[in-house]
Amino acid sequence: MSEYRFHLQKYKQGNKLSCPECGMKKCFVKYIDEEGKIIFPDSVGKCDHVNRCGYHYTPKEYFHDHPDLKPESDDCFSPGDHIKKAVATPVQPSFIPSEIMEQTLTHYDINPLHRFLCGTIGQKETGRLFKLYKVGTSKKWEGSTIFWQIDSTGRVRTGKIMNYNPQNGHRIKEPQSYVTWVHAVMKTEGYHLKQCLFGEHLLSEHTDKKVMLVESEKTAIIASHFMPDFLWLATGGMNGCFNSDAMQVLRNRDVILMPDLGASNEWHNKAELLKPICKSICVSDVLEKCATEEQCNGGLDIADFLLMEETAQMILQQMIRNNPAVQLLIDIFQLEIVE
Numbered sequence: 001m002s003e004y005r006f007h008l009q010k011y012k013q014g015n016k017l018s019c020p021e022c023g024m025k026k027c028f029v030k031y032i033d034e035e036g037k038i039i040f041p042d043s044v045g046k047c048d049h050v051n052r053c054g055y056h057y058t059p060k061e062y063f064h065d066h067p068d069l070k071p072e073s074d075d076c077f078s079p080g081d082h083i084k085k086a087v088a089t090p091v092q093p094s095f096i097p098s099e100i101m102e103q104t105l106t107h108y109d110i111n112p113l114h115r116f117l118c119g120t121i122g123q124k125e126t127g128r129l130f131k132l133y134k135v136g137t138s139k140k141w142e143g144s145t146i147f148w149q150i151d152s153t154g155r156v157r158t159g160k161i162m163n164y165n166p167q168n169g170h171r172i173k174e175p176q177s178y179v180t181w182v183h184a185v186m187k188t189e190g191y192h193l194k195q196c197l198f199g200e201h202l203l204s205e206h207t208d209k210k211v212m213l214v215e216s217e218k219t220a221i222i223a224s225h226f227m228p229d230f231l232w233l234a235t236g237g238m239n240g241c242f243n244s245d246a247m248q249v250l251r252n253r254d255v256i257l258m259p260d261l262g263a264s265n266e267w268h269n270k271a272e273l274l275k276p277i278c279k280s281i282c283v284s285d286v287l288e289k290c291a292t293e294e295q296c297n298g299g300l301d302i303a304d305f306l307l308m309e310e311t312a313q314m315i316l317q318q319m320i321r322n323n324p325a326v327q328l329l330i331d332i333f334q335l336e337i338v339e
Contacts, residue, residue, distance in 0.1 A: 005034045005071075006059040008046060019047040021055035021237055022179050031059050038069070041266075043239050053181070054193045057239055064244070066269050093194030096156040096182060101148050104136030104159075110143030112166035113218060120169070120307065121225050129221050133199055140185060141178055147217040148182075149236075150201040152249045157196050158183050160217070160236060169218070169307075195241035198234040200249055206231045210254045215240070215263070219303040223258075226306045230256075238263055244273050257283045260301040261291055 009015060009032045019028040020043045030045040044062045047055040063070035108114040108130065114137070117126040129135075136146035136159065144163040150156050163178035164171055172178050183191040198217045209231040214220055220232040235242045238260075255278045259267035267283055274281045287302060295304075 006031055006038075007034065008032075016048075017042060017045070018177070019049070019053060019055055020239065022047060022049060022053035022177070022181075024049060024053070024177060024179075028055075031062075053184075055239075061243065064273070067272070092192070093157055094183070094188070094191045096158060096186075098154075098156055100182075101134065101136060101150075101156050101159065104138065104146050104148075105131070105134065107137045107139075107143075110139075111137040111145055112143060112164040113145040113162075113169065115166040116164065116169035117222070121222075125225060129224060132202070132224075133217075133221055134201070135221070138182075138185070140180070144178065146182060147198055147234075147236075149196050149198055151196040152200050152203055154201060158191075158193055161185065162217075164218075195236060196246055197241060197249065198236055199231070200233060202231060202233075203249060203253075210256060211250060212256050212258055213250075214258045214301065214303075215260055216301060216303070219301050222303040222306060238266060242270055244277075247274055247277055250274065251277050252279045254278070254280045255282075257281070258287070258302050259283065260299050261287055261296045262299045264288060 008029050011029070016026045017028040017030065018025045024047070027048040028042075028045050029048070030042065031040050033040070040059065040062060044057050044059060046057075047053040108127075113135075114126055114130060117129075120126075121129075134148045134150060136148060138144045138146050138161045140161055141163045144161050146159040146161050148156060148159040159182035161180050161182060162171060181193070183193065197213075199220055203211075209229070212223065212227070212230040212232045214223065214232065214234050215237055217234045217236065220234040223230075224232045234240075255274060257267050257271055257274075264283065264285065271281055271283050287300070287305065288296070290305070291300065
């Protein structure tokens, strides 16, 4: 038995979960309460892939985000939490040369998300958004999408590589979850990943825009097309970089949190750490008000709702699928959709 009340669960066959960050199966160890009084959510734990993923959400961080649940004594935390607390100088984040990022901003013909969005919002608009958010292409898995994380100073923290179905825009999760990091693919030794918000580099360019914070990078891009009056940023997951340190870039900004369906309570709790940072903060419940029970169970996000109504580009693509000659006419006469 551990001398600490909160500690990583001892390994037993079948008790490792899928990592909430990288999606890899049977590599995530949860924290448990030795007294059995507190049941941590499945996001509180550590990924075995320290260099490839690096996800580690400790009980101390959980209670920092949920102060109403925190026990009175600090003696119950595992050694890892105390070691972290004792470090006087935080480890500085590692960076990837911007030249490497720039080299990936091409070959969109093999980028599955780019191909999907071209058939949804059009090639010109997709190109504009990929350029705006610095979305790249990886050769991994015969073509995948790189969501570069560029901080407020313009430095590249890393890039998350994800694979999508070019037909429906959904992530490919079978037979495995196709998610990894650029620094892991580069096999960079001693790389210290310190994530930042996806789209963070746009904050200085749009100082007057209200910030909309979502989980998914794809969602931020799609929502930016349909609702351009807001600046859409993503945390990279329910937890991702949603911590006090990373959120400092939102100081004195008006921020609205837009959680996926089913994550509202979690994000209401997380909103507490933003209150002393942001000029204003609120959690939107617009999705919950209009969602069906089936949609709630499916964990849909705002991008799913925005794409429910067919766009002109989607209708055109359906016409081309039904009759390929339509594409020939478009090419010959250089026709364009007029919005």
